Amino acid sequence: MxxxxxxxxxxxxxxxxxxxxxxxxxxxxxxxxxxxxxxxxxxxxxxxxxxxxxxxxxLPMDSDILSREAVEAYLRAGEADWESAPGSRPQIYVKKEATSTNRELCEMALQGAPTRTVLVTGAQTNGRGHRNHRFSSPEGGLYMSILLRDTDLPIEGSAQITAAGALAVKRAVQRVTGQSLGIRWVNDLYLNGKKVCGILTEGASDLESGQLKWIVLGIGINYRTSPTDYPEEIRDRITSLYPAKSGEKEDIGHPPEEDGVPPRAKLVAEILKELLYHPQTQEERMKQYRDSLDQKGKEVIVTPIRNGEEQRAERFTATVEDVDDGMQLVITTEGRRQFLKFGEASIE
Structure with missing residues (x-):
């Protein structure tokens, strides 16, 4: 050091x-x-x-420059057992800008990076979501990826990683900001009906056993951004935890003190605490995930997906009932119950 x-x-x-x-x-x-x-x-x-x-x-309390030192300071704060917590301590890397934290951390994983390696940035130049869709990642956001191997992987499989990540973000945001997020199957979190966070999991399996070797869990949060930071076609569907005024982008390094905006490093630390040091059983996790679904009991539009492409001509309406233990979405349409696997359909 x-x-x-x-x-x-x-x-x-x-x-x-x-x-x-x-x-x-x-x-x-x-x-x-x-x-x-x-x-x-x-x-x-x-x-x-x-x-x-x-x-x-x-340093002022509201200083918001992301750094490894800031994240580690918040990890130690309020965690009397952090020094003796089970498992290795996270190895945290912070960059001012990344192409994609998931892509860069996947490359690090292939080169042998250890479990609990964490990559954090405040802006991405080539962020991506599911099916390689572009994930807008302007400065002022919070973008982080966590590498998990071996004992850090749930025995129930990769589907549970997404649920664990969504719940970790939900609980951490509640604790740091006081705001309550809803989860939309399978990988998005919403605030007041608008998307504020997306989650992307990628990984590698052993070809012979089919067992997971490692997973990278990516989390992208609209933290302190303005609607004008995003493409016009999605502005009415997204929001930020602390929206900056259009045309008056705040100085991210030092937001106005009267705004009371918590530093992003604090939220990074709380997400890591939830994910790594407060493990849940599958039963506990799925109960909380189901209780957090914000479309439960509501009518949605289902668009089938084949070969990675949405089949918009085959769209239909359905009512969301539940999510089963395998992370399949349970819906009813025309009196029939269906189970949708992730990747088989998009929901809106």
């Missing part, structure tokens, strides 16, 4: 509380000049580090 990284970690762990150069220097056995140089370097990187005469340096 470099001196700059050490200083950033210390400031992240003491957000809002001035830390004297002497205190920081003593903790890492470095000179006060080295601390000053590190602070200068961090400021040049975009961090708003405030200096209080005779008190020291500090």
């Amino acid at each position: 470099t001196t700059t990284e050490q200083v950033l970690r210390h400031l992240e762990e003491h957000r809002g509380v001035p830390q004297s150069g002497e205190t920081i220097a003593e903790e890492f056995s470095i000179s006060r000049t080295a601390v000053w140089k590190a602070v200068k370097s961090l400021r040049e990187a975009g961090y708003e580090i405030i200096a209080r005469p005779k008190k020291g340096y500090y």
